Amino acid sequence: MSSISSNPPLPVIYSAGTRSVRDLRTLVSEVAEGRGLRCLRSTGDGYLLTFYDPQSAEMAAIRTVEAAFELLRRSVLRNRQVSEERALNLRCAVHLGEVDIVANDREGPHISMAYLLEEISRASLPAALNPIPPEQFPLQNYVLCSEEVAGILSRRAQQWELSSIGLLKLKGFPGWREVFWCSPKQRKHSSAPVIVKNH
Amino acid sequence: MEAPAPLRKSLALLFCDLAGTTRLTAKEGDLVASAVFREFYEHAGRLSGEHHSLTIKFIYDAFLSVFANIDDVMPFVISIERLFAENPMLVGRFAGFHFSLHYGEVVLIETSYGREVLGEAVAVVAELNGAARTLPQEIVVSQAALERMPSSYRQLAGPSEFYEFKRLGKSVEFHRISLAG
Numbered sequence: 001m002s003s004i005s006s007n008p009p010l011p012v013i014y015s016a017g018t019r020s021v022r023d024l025r026t027l028v029s030e031v032a033e034g035r036g037l038r039c040l041r042s043t044g045d046g047y048l049l050t051f052y053d054p055q056s057a058e059m060a061a062i063r064t065v066e067a068a069f070e071l072l073r074r075s076v077l078r079n080r081q082v083s084e085e086r087a088l089n090l091r092c093a094v095h096l097g098e099v100d101i102v103a104n105d106r107e108g109p110h111i112s113m114a115y116l117l118e119e120i121s122r123a124s125l126p127a128a129l130n131p132i133p134p135e136q137f138p139l140q141n142y143v144l145c146s147e148e149v150a151g152i153l154s155r156r157a158q159q160w161e162l163s164s165i166g167l168l169k170l171k172g173f174p175g176w177r178e179v180f181w182c183s184p185k186q187r188k189h190s191s192a193p194v195i196v197k198n199h
Numbered sequence: 200m201e202a203p204a205p206l207r208k209s210l211a212l213l214f215c216d217l218a219g220t221t222r223l224t225a226k227e228g229d230l231v232a233s234a235v236f237r238e239f240y241e242h243a244g245r246l247s248g249e250h251h252s253l254t255i256k257f258i259y260d261a262f263l264s265v266f267a268n269i270d271d272v273m274p275f276v277i278s279i280e281r282l283f284a285e286n287p288m289l290v291g292r293f294a295g296f297h298f299s300l301h302y303g304e305v306v307l308i309e310t311s312y313g314r315e316v317l318g319e320a321v322a323v324v325a326e327l328n329g330a331a332r333t334l335p336q337e338i339v340v341s342q343a344a345l346e347r348m349p350s351s352y353r354q355l356a357g358p359s360e361f362y363e364f365k366r367l368g369k370s371v372e373f374h375r376i377s378l379a380g
Contacts, residue, residue, distance in 0.1 A: 126312040127258050129321050133310060147366075167322060169258065176325055178366060 020086050021045065023078065027088070031070040035063040039106050048114070050099065050106050061096045061152045065160065065182060068092040068143045076141070089140035093117035094182075096148045109172070116170040117144050120179060128166030129176065137165060143182045150180040161185045205308040210253065211269040211344060212301050212316070212324040215243075215279065218333045219294030220260040227292075236260070238288045243279060250275035253307065254314040263325070265305070265316050269347045272300060276338060280378060295333030298378070299324050301371075302344040323364065323371055330362050335379045342372040352376060 021042070028040065028047055039050040051067070053060035072090060079087040095117055097110025122139070125131040145153070150162050160182050167176040217239070224232040240257050247255040247264050250271045255264040266272050276298055283289045283296075303320030323341065331339045340348065345356055356374035363370045 126310075129258070129263070129325050130317050131315070135311065167325065169261075175329060176322075 020082075020088050023086070024075075024088055024090075027071055027074050027078065031067045031074065035067045036060055037067075039101075039104065041105055046118075048106065048111070057096060058152045058156060061094070061149050062157050064094050065143065065145065065149070065153060065157070068094060069160075069184065072141050072143070091118060091121075091140060092143040093120070093145070094143065094149050095146040096152065112172060113146065113170065116173075117146060117179060120144060120165070120168065124168060125166060128168045128179075130164070131166035132163070132181075137181070145180050145182050147178050147180070150178075150182075153182065159185055203309055205306050207304065207306050208267075209302065209304045210307075210316075210320075211266040211272050211347070212303070212305065212320055213264045213266065213272050213276070214261065214297075214299045214301075214324045214328045215264070215276075216261040216297040216328050216331075217293050217295075218297060219292070222294070223292050235288055235292055238286065239282075242282050242286060246275060246278045246282065250278065254316060256313075256316065261328075263316065263321065265307070269300075269302060269344065270349055273348070273352055276378070280336070295336055297328050297331035297333065298338035299328040299331055299340075300338055300344045301327060301341040302347055319367065322367065326364055326366070327362055327371060327373060330360070330373065332375075335377055337375045337377050337379075339373050339375055342374070345374050 024047065025040075025042075028049065029037075032040070032049055032051070036051045036053050037049060038052045039048070041048045049064075049067075051060045051064045053063055071092070075088040075090055093114055095110060095114040097113065098108070099110050100107040122134040122137045125134045125137060144165070145162075153160055154162060161184070162180045162182055165179050165181050167178050169175075170177050220232070223235065236259075243257075243262060244255055250266075251268065252264045252266055252271070252275065255262055264275070266275075279296070283293060301320055301324035303318065303323065305316050305318035305320050308315050308317065327339055327341060331337060340356065342359070345353060355376045357376070359372050359374060361370045361372055
């Protein structure tokens with residue numbers, strides 16, 4: 001039976017480009033469980049996660065972005081210990097919205113929005129308005145967020161820098177959606193986010 | 200070879216969004232829809248060149264076209280209307296167009312995928328497009344663009360309206376000009 005959550009959880013997608021999904025699940029559990037993880041569902045080569053915070057949905061958004069960066073950090077460390085074939089290269093997308101709660105899953109247009117955000121890549125940019133140059137967009141190991149999440153981060157969290165990657169049309173959603181690339185502030189002058197190198 | 204330096208200039212920006220593309224895909228399938236779009240891109244691209252557009256950027260069922268001379272815009276709009284009335288592949292397949300026109304400063308740059316136009320004016324003309332109606336067929340024109348249009352079109356403009364841009368934190372004055380007839 002489905003129900004509407006009264007305090008909106010947060011859908012997130014972590015997608016892995018390798019087969020090391022079991023390792024990814026372990027990492028996700030380690031970083032997410034202490035941050036209000038409510039649902040963890042496999043999407044084949046990645047995971048959909050939703051988070052909850054008893055204080056507010058905005059805090060859940062911040063916890064989620066924290067979890068995404070911690071996940072990236074740990075995956076970089078892990079990648080140094082494993083062969084190239086087993087490396088985890090991640091794309092994360094964070095969105096905030098009300099979802100339908102069903103057993104071991106979440107449904108609704110905001111889940112679709114999170115998936116659509118996660119699908120954005122360099123190849124999406126020529127179809128955007130006011131896009132950043134595709135060469136500046138990372139190939140992997142990055143965090144994208146929706147306008148809703150970017151608004152919360154700009155008001156309530158100063159540790160991340162938000163850069164618009166452009167206005168995009170997302171299938172099934174009217175109008176234009178501005179999508180943001182979120183990166184740690186101390187890396188402001190670096191030309192790319194975390195790049196994984198295997199030993 | 201070095202890419203040309205970005206060009207910052209005040210230009211006329213036309214945005215066109217086709218109405219009824221979801222129905223086209225549902226009714227005739229994505230193969231037919233993609234063939235129809237190819238036809239649209241080819242002819243709209245040709246017409247934009249004939250009307251001195253500096254660049255045209257297609258975004259699925261929409262395009263953004265940029266003009267140095269705003270006088271070239273309405274003849275181009277009329278040619279697009281005519282295209283959809285006469286081209287056998289396009290006739291009857293769409294519910295109409297949403298046209299919007301704005302004038303403002305943009306940056307023209309050469310990118311790895313072709314010429315690109317950047318700036319707040321781009322967001323304004325794209326968002327303003329949401330105010331355009333297909334019945335009756337019309338073009339919504341910002342006040343900044345209307346002031347620079349030929350007097351024959353200024354006389355056809357409807358009363359002032361305002362479009363709220365939440366993202367930009369401001370409102371833009373615009374007018375409607377009927378394209379009927």
